Amino acid sequence: MKNFAxxxxxxxxxxxxxxxxxxxxxxxxxxxxxxxxxxxxxxKKLQEQVNIVDLPGxxxxxxxxxxxxxxxxxxLNEKPDCVINIVDAxxxxxxxxxxxxxxxxxxxxxxxxxxxxxxxKNGDKLDTKMLSEKLGVPVVxxxxxxxxxxxxxxxxxxxxxxxxxxxxxxxxxxDLSHLIKDVEIAFKGxxxxxxxxxxxxxxxxxxxxTKMHEDLxxxxxEFKKTFKNExxxxxxxxxxxxxxxxxxxxxxxxxxxxxxxxxxxxxxxKITKSDKIxxxxxxxxxxxxxxxxxxxxxxxxxxxxxxxxxxxxxLSIEPTNGFNAFLIRTFTGDLSTPTSELEALGGIPSLGVxxxxxxxxxxxxxxxGVSSLFALGGDAVLESWYASLVVDGLxxxxxAVLSFxxxxxxxxxxxxxxxxxxxxARVAFILDRAFRKFGLSGKAFIPMxxxxxxxxxxxxxxxxxxDEKEKNRTIRLMTCFSCGAKAPIWTMLAAVGVLAGFxxxxxxxxxxxxxxxxxxVYALFMKLLSKDxxxxxxxxxxxxxxxxxxRNVLALLWEKLKHYVIKAATIIAASLLVIWFLSNFRxxxxxxxxxxxxxxxxxIGRVLGYFFWPLGFSQNQQYGWMYSVATVTGLxxxxxxxxxxASLFGMAEGASEAEVGSQLIGISxxxxxxxxxxxxxTFPCFAAISAAHGEQSRKQFWITMAxxxxxxxxAALVIYWVGTLYSVAWWGxxxxxxxxxxxxxxxxxxxxNRTKRLAQAN
Amino acid sequence: xxxxxxxxxxxxxxxxKSVAGEGRIRRRLFDMGVTPGAIIYLRKKAPLGDxxxxxxxxxxxxxxxxxxxxxxxxxxx
Numbered sequence: 001m002k003n004f005a006x007x008x009x010x011x012x013x014x015x016x017x018x019x020x021x022x023x024x025x026x027x028x029x030x031x032x033x034x035x036x037x038x039x040x041x042x043x044k045k046l047q048e049q050v051n052i053v054d055l056p057g058x059x060x061x062x063x064x065x066x067x068x069x070x071x072x073x074x075x076l077n078e079k080p081d082c083v084i085n086i087v088d089a090x091x092x093x094x095x096x097x098x099x100x101x102x103x104x105x106x107x108x109x110x111x112x113x114x115x116x117x118x119x120x121k122n123g124d125k126l127d128t129k130m131l132s133e134k135l136g137v138p139v140v141x142x143x144x145x146x147x148x149x150x151x152x153x154x155x156x157x158x159x160x161x162x163x164x165x166x167x168x169x170x171x172x173x174x175d176l177s178h179l180i181k182d183v184e185i186a187f188k189g190x191x192x193x194x195x196x197x198x199x200x201x202x203x204x205x206x207x208x209x210t211k212m213h214e215d216l217x218x219x220x221x222e223f224k225k226t227f228k229n230e231x232x233x234x235x236x237x238x239x240x241x242x243x244x245x246x247x248x249x250x251x252x253x254x255x256x257x258x259x260x261x262x263x264x265x266x267x268x269x270k271i272t273k274s275d276k277i278x279x280x281x282x283x284x285x286x287x288x289x290x291x292x293x294x295x296x297x298x299x300x301x302x303x304x305x306x307x308x309x310x311x312x313x314x315l316s317i318e319p320t321n322g323f324n325a326f327l328i329r330t331f332t333g334d335l336s337t338p339t340s341e342l343e344a345l346g347g348i349p350s351l352g353v354x355x356x357x358x359x360x361x362x363x364x365x366x367x368x369g370v371s372s373l374f375a376l377g378g379d380a381v382l383e384s385w386y387a388s389l390v391v392d393g394l395x396x397x398x399x400a401v402l403s404f405x406x407x408x409x410x411x412x413x414x415x416x417x418x419x420x421x422x423x424x425a426r427v428a429f430i431l432d433r434a435f436r437k438f439g440l441s442g443k444a445f446i447p448m449x450x451x452x453x454x455x456x457x458x459x460x461x462x463x464x465x466x467d468e469k470e471k472n473r474t475i476r477l478m479t480c481f482s483c484g485a486k487a488p489i490w491t492m493l494a495a496v497g498v499l500a501g502f503x504x505x506x507x508x509x510x511x512x513x514x515x516x517x518x519x520x521v522y523a524l525f526m527k528l529l530s531k532d533x534x535x536x537x538x539x540x541x542x543x544x545x546x547x548x549x550x551r552n553v554l555a556l557l558w559e560k561l562k563h564y565v566i567k568a569a570t571i572i573a574a575s576l577l578v579i580w581f582l583s584n585f586r587x588x589x590x591x592x593x594x595x596x597x598x599x600x601x602x603x604i605g606r607v608l609g610y611f612f613w614p615l616g617f618s619q620n621q622q623y624g625w626m627y628s629v630a631t632v633t634g635l636x637x638x639x640x641x642x643x644x645x646a647s648l649f650g651m652a653e654g655a656s657e658a659e660v661g662s663q664l665i666g667i668s669x670x671x672x673x674x675x676x677x678x679x680x681x682t683f684p685c686f687a688a689i690s691a692a693h694g695e696q697s698r699k700q701f702w703i704t705m706a707x708x709x710x711x712x713x714x715a716a717l718v719i720y721w722v723g724t725l726y727s728v729a730w731w732g733x734x735x736x737x738x739x740x741x742x743x744x745x746x747x748x749x750x751x752x753n754r755t756k757r758l759a760q761a762n
Numbered sequence: 763x764x765x766x767x768x769x770x771x772x773x774x775x776x777x778x779k780s781v782a783g784e785g786r787i788r789r790r791l792f793d794m795g796v797t798p799g800a801i802i803y804l805r806k807k808a809p810l811g812d813x814x815x816x817x818x819x820x821x822x823x824x825x826x827x828x829x830x831x832x833x834x835x836x837x838x839x
């Protein structure tokens with residue numbers, strides 16, 4: 001099967017073209033060794049099937065970003081049969097810059113001139129024939145959005161793929177092309193493939209090229225001595241980039257004929273519809289309030305159990321009478337929900353919560369179905385180890401994981417709409433200034449906010465961060481944002497807190513606030529600890545606003561869904577089995593099922609108790625180990641912390657968080673705080689851990705794991721001993737607190753000064 | 763008059779004269795079309811004053827003042 005590679009700028013319509021060409025055959029993977037996405041699919045409308053590889057959206061074949069390196073290596077090493085270069089016709093000048101580089105490689109190229117319908121609509125004209133002649137490759141006008149001329153494009157590409165093509169440079173400067181020619185001959189002499197491409201890159205002193213062909217460097221330097229350029233001297237990177245743009249402006253001017261009747265057309269001051277939208281959304285004063293409102297609605301629709309606060313405002317619908325009861329039952333999706341619980345809910349749940357409860361009902365009935373299948377075999381089967389394995393071990397845990405799917409998809413739907421419409425780039429633009437103070441880019445905001453809902457989509461959303469280091473930092477900060485599944489823990493602990501003598505209501509609030517504060521402190525420390533103070537550049541295109549494409553959004557959701565389900569079926573299921581085995585068997589496991597108190601996990605809990613001893617919550621002789629075990633089962637799903645404690649303390653199934661909390665014993669007030677902090681900051685659930693595993697390189701993933709552990713341990717340690725000191729002598733606690741705050745603040749000042757010094761040094 | 767790009771006010775236009783700095787940031791600027799001879803129009807500043815949004819080669823680009831400092835432009839009096 002022939003391989004066609006799709007290459008082009010971000011926002012050039014590449015994704016739309018890829019989705020139209022490949023339909024449902026597309027599948028996503030990662031390029032080996034890097035976290036850059038690899039999309040492949042099959043095009044079936046030619047005489048033979050063609051494999052289409054979607055290369056990452058890039059502006060240049062420079063060696064500086066993983067996307068650029070991946071694309072470059074793919075074309076050079078995998079030698080696709082044809083490269084389809086998609087070019088945004090409404091932005092020819094910058095788009096053709098990449099084209100001039102692709103043309104230097106010895107590979108058949110076809111240029112797809114996208115959005116030609118928009119150009120025509122504006123009354124402008126494209127001289128395709130002239131462009132094709134100048135570039136020396138076929139040029140086809142298409143509209144990826146309206147699927148216009150796609151078959152034509154593929155026919156041209158297929159035709160082109162049957163012939164060999166020699167690389168060609170657009171650099172016209174005499175001295176420069178002479179120099180490149182000489183280096184090219186040297187490459188040819190060495191028998192290197194794509195001599196022209198390598199020659200140009202070596203002349204530019206490209207990082208990768210100079211490493212690969214060190215032997216040719218002295219020769220290049222020798223050639224360069226004879227070269228003189230008035231503007232740039234011997235700065236060849238500038239000389240080459242300038243030559244490319246010169247060539248483009250010269251030829252582009254005649255290929256694109258703007259509508260003559262519209263004199264303002266070419267002026268940068270022209271006001272388009274997109275500009276009008278932008279005026280409001282990035283307004284000097286309104287931009288930030290508007291952004292907060294948009295975020296609020298997204299999260300409200302996804303996670304709120306009381307839509308528009310109707311319940312809180314006393315507008316709840318009476319669940320007992322006729323249609324309203326039907327409505328509520330439909331909305332909660334759970335026909336067995338008792339009336340009292342509905343009343344507790346107050347108003348109508350949001351779409352996300354409603355979908356989640358439907359999903360819960362669905363997975364719940366699957367579980368019920370499976371257990372009743374086992375029940376058919378009588379009590380012996382129902383109490384057997386295999387029934388326990390399937391029901392308690394696998395289904396219970398998967399139920400917790402899978403029931404989040406609707407909310408995750410809904411959140412991704414909103415994020416995809418923001419992304420596709422062009423607003424996301426503006427969010428980064430608005431927030432960058434504030435975030436940079438903490439060594440993060442403005443783009444880190446969305447993943448962090450998502451983290452309050454669920455860490456899994458949040459970690460997956462870090463994919464939008466270009467810089468590897470910022471991405472790793474953002475993932476590490478994720479546990480600071482208390483996810484939805486951790487909320488029951490705080491409710492439970494607040495109830496314990498009442499017994500221990502502090503205000504339970506404030507407790508939950510303080511936990512959320514502490515998480516955010518610690519995120520800021522952690523971010524500052526990561527900045528302090530990092531070897532170089534390099535901040536990734538923020539040189540970003542702000543694409544024109546447009547309507548999000550339903551097809552693109554759906555394709556993205558389908559991808560996320562597949563990704564999530566595959567993870568649930570593999571790594572998460574495996575982890576669930578291990579925990580099940582440990583919590584249901586003695587060390588002499590052949591003796592059959594046992595009570596969790598006698599299980600291996602209980603013993604592990606007792607050993608872990610020593611390990612957690614400095615953190616305070618495991619110090620009680622009789623009960624301490626139970627808290628240690630709960631932190632371990634929290635890895636399956638954070639809700640399991642409460643469930644485990646309930647079962648360990650011998651409570652009936654279905655006990656509410658407050659009931660569980662009021663019966664917990666063997667823990668001091670400081671221990672409660674320490675337990676809370678440990679659970680807040682430590683490893684997220686398996687689903688989130690596997691998401692981090694998918695997003696990070698192996699080394700960075702293990703650093704993340706270590707970070708989560710060390711930071712939660714240290715935070716809990718400090719809070720326990722300071723808290724204990726408070727209960728002995730409040731002034732002692734206060735002194736230590738002030739001292740700690742002082743240390744953190746001075747560390748912050750050190751960071752600020754260091755950054756300033758480095759900035760001045762530059 | 764020669765000025766660096768970060769000193770441009772909203773609505774001003776300049777002609778790129780040179781790009782300082784080195785390595786990846788400079789290369790990125792070149793790749794995005796910020797090369798000598800290009801015309802830059804400063805569209806707006808972000809609500810917090812930084813980054814800025816410019817129009818160059820027919821599209822919108824945002825960059826921080828820190829990066830804009832490296833670009834010298836000629837502004838008509």
